[in-house]
Amino acid sequence: MSGIPLIKPSTGSAFGASTTRRSIFSHPTMDLQGGGGMSNGIKDQLLDEDMEADPIPTLYLDPSPIGKGVSVKDWTAKNRTIRSTFRPNTNEVAVYVAGKKGAEEFPIKQTVSQKDTAVYLCQASIAEIRIPFITQMYGVFLNTTTTDPYKSPERYTRYYNQYYEGISRYLLQLYDATKKELESKDSTYIVQEIELMESVSAVWQLAEFMFLTPDKPIAYLFGEWLTAHDSAPDVEVGETLLRSAGKLSHHKFWPYIHQCLLRGMRKSVVFMIEQALNDEENDETADALDALVRILRGIPSSETTLPDGKSKERHRKWQEDCNKFTRSSHMETLGSDAKKALGILTGDIEEILELTSSWEEAFAAILLYTDPTCSRHDLGPILKICVSKYLEGNEISLLDRIKIAIMEMDSIKTIRLCGTLDAWLVAHLADVFNQYGYLDMSGIDMTDIGSQGWDLNIRDYFIISYAQSLMSDPNLWEAIAGYLLLCGVKGRAMLSEWICHVPLESSRKAYKVLRFCKDHDLTDSLQSIHRVIAVEEEKRGQYALAIQHFMSSKDPQRVAKVADNLMQNYLQSKAFDLLDTVSSIPAFHAPNDHVDFLRAYAKFHEEYKSGKAAKAGSTLISILMTDTTPKKYWAILLFDALPLLEHKTVIVFDTNATFVLMRALEELLGSQNKAEYLQLLPVPSLSKDSSTETVTEERESYLNTVRLSLVRNLARSIVHPSKPGSTV
């Protein structure tokens, strides 16, 4: 996305990633009203003044599409406006300059500037407090998605449990943060985040109980879920009752008992009735309470439900006992409130609906007292009763719709609705559902959901969307890359493109990104990133490093260019150790003529410097005779041969070697490309304005010196036809 300017949110912007309930981008398009709320092109406010009262952050386009000194009125008069499109699953908006009317409707001919073609991308930033949750959950995802729940169930469960633990831990962190952030600007965000994460937590656990825990009766699991996410009855009420003297006559006694019964809290209700019994002085009432306690001990629970296939029969008998109690004299002794309690126990749906306060509570109670071993696939009738009573005629919230979809065991609908609630939730739930085989799309009518842009792999679609929603934060690059990598061909293709644009702020991060590409065979991306780093290193004069990176990016032309620069730099300054520099270029890379030349040339210099004239001469000749040595370096080699040719005591080059040098000299000077071949030779005496011909002539004059020396050496080698290196 390089080259596309970003919208910079104004300071104090408080919106968070996918968690923002009221997105700033709630309108699919925005149209500017001429002049309204706009300053003279310094800060071009996008949102109109009506929105100022709303706690919605203001965004500014930077750089502005309106030129400096141009008023908004003038700008809009030239048939210009701002439009945007919103991508809901990543909370991302693209803003661009558009025509207010069609060009054919506008009387004046339009001229289009570069500013008119800019596309501004903006994505809601991710709150700092959520980042550890994101990175830690990525770790859990990596472990779970690569483990088969059927082949390694224990290991899978250990990993999978980390999801719910992670959500709970994050919620605790948020609760803690509310205490600290009460006065700060982040408090609104944290309150919203808590509300969201509580919903996520409820959905996650309910989905787990319905879809992934088939061995345990749902009646008890649903009760457990309800207690975890909607704590009632009030513990303080229970404590007050325990402290009171006349419990049975306390106005909160029976409502508390009803609440406990509706939630299936057998132990609590038995304990409370036993306490009332201990206090009771009236024998008749005490007898009635004693009988009630015996009934209550039989309330269905996971402890009383044994896997012996006789649970239904036991429940039927217990209900008969409840009905007998209703018809007994005890009922009259205990009064109407006790009758209501027995109504709950006998599974009197009307009584339960009368006493409950939510459809979930009603569902839990009806299920527990009418059919505690009911199969997950037979919950429909009870669900319908509860939903009709509490939700019919009202607008059903998204959260309720998700819960109902889960209770209906409609995995596709659950995922579809979760997609609107939270990007993290839907991605990870889709992954888990997929592993358990709940996302089989065969037989599903795609006409309804096709419009949402899903392809056949829902899991990949939502994980990719989640990864995209994180892309606004460069800190999360590794998690983003990891998610995309595990999303098939589509995710990998996206990763391959995106990872090339991860900012490399430090060498450590560059290492990490390169290593990621290398480990996961992202060859094209690897080469592209190496190229980017190589260009930077070249700019800084780090030629050896630049050559290494260009070699890794498989760019031999750039390697040659940098090698030339390195050579020129060395010839001009001699400020660094060429052998040391060149030897730092690993030899394992693909061979490159220019680098091979540099290595050999550095070796020649080292030998010459250490006084090994004969060895140096031999190295120089072998370089010249190597076919791959670029011709433009020949002139340098010939020039470097000069001190060896003029060696006072030793004939470094024998006749054959001298002929090699002479042939090279003539080939250079006789070539049509003479100017190019001689360009590396120094020209200290000429000004910058000298013509190419003059420069070439000057350089050629240097080589004439070499020619004279060669002739002299030829004569010496003929007179003393010994081996190279022999003393004259």
Place this chain on the structure above:
Amino acid sequence: MSRKEIDQYTVPRKVSRVRWLDSTSFPAKELHFITGLHLDGKSDTVALWRTKNQRQYEITRSEDIKSTFSPTRIAEAPHRGEILDMRLVEDGQDTFIVTASSTGEIGLYKADIKSDAPLIDRLAVHRHHGFPGLGVAEATSVSVRPQAFNEIASVGGDSKLVLMNVENIEKTLQRSERVGAGMSTVCWRSSTSLAVATKNGQIRLYDRRNITKPVLPPAKDPQRIEPLTSLAQHPTDPHRLVTGNEDGCISVWDVRNLSSPEVRSFKVHTSIVWEVLFHPNESDKVISCSQDGTMATLDWRQAASESILDASKTRDQRVATYWSSIRSVLSINSIDYHARANALLAGSDSGGILHSLQ
């Protein structure tokens, strides 16, 4: 591979460096440590933390034992750029923090842990690494001269070794020639000699009196050319060094004969080794942390005696013990060991400060 689970405390930032403070008199109920915290786009910080010395609680069987690691951040100071390396100087009275920054700067901070209101003060910051006219080069590593504690050595993206005085870090004492291969990390071998690891797998030794050029040609492992990413000196043997490599190998070097050094390499990690150190109490062991999200303890002498020497392509589980956190799969950037409390400390990209008693 068996991994031991390690305690984790989470912060909403990447933990770039961790260092124990050692000045606390022992036995102590509390320990202190310093972290470098980083988040792209936000200002970095140097933070001072206090934690219970859990071993001490185990010994005294105090009622207030906390099973989980839950340190308290007691002081913090802003830091310009990402902290790429950090060293502490403790002289008994004061604790000084030396940092190497991605901005090319070397920073000197003072941590006051003894007062009722602990704080970290920035004393001086100076840019020592850069390309004249071409911008900054990051400072990748710092090391403080042992015993005298009066000089700091740093290396950076400009491929130069720089010496400066602790008392006046603005003043460069000496600067080496640029090394074509690029320098990655530095450590003092003794109060007169320095070792530098390079990005092409070499070790270069410098004499403090003149650091322009290395004293001898560089030492290299003929089998390996991968970049060296971390380096540490043996606590007692001046010729023994340990390096961590880009490919997850740990190499123990004997540099007595620099032209043909004895190098033992072990494939301990599956990815870049970000920090490595000799165990302060058992120098036959090397502790390391890696991009692969694990920490490891390698008994290199035993591994060498059992001829488990080859740095094969797969991680050799026989030679090392591993630690990791199920909640932290991202890179572990830094590691430190408290010699007296026998406690391991690490920092990760997942925002985890990891802690384990050994």
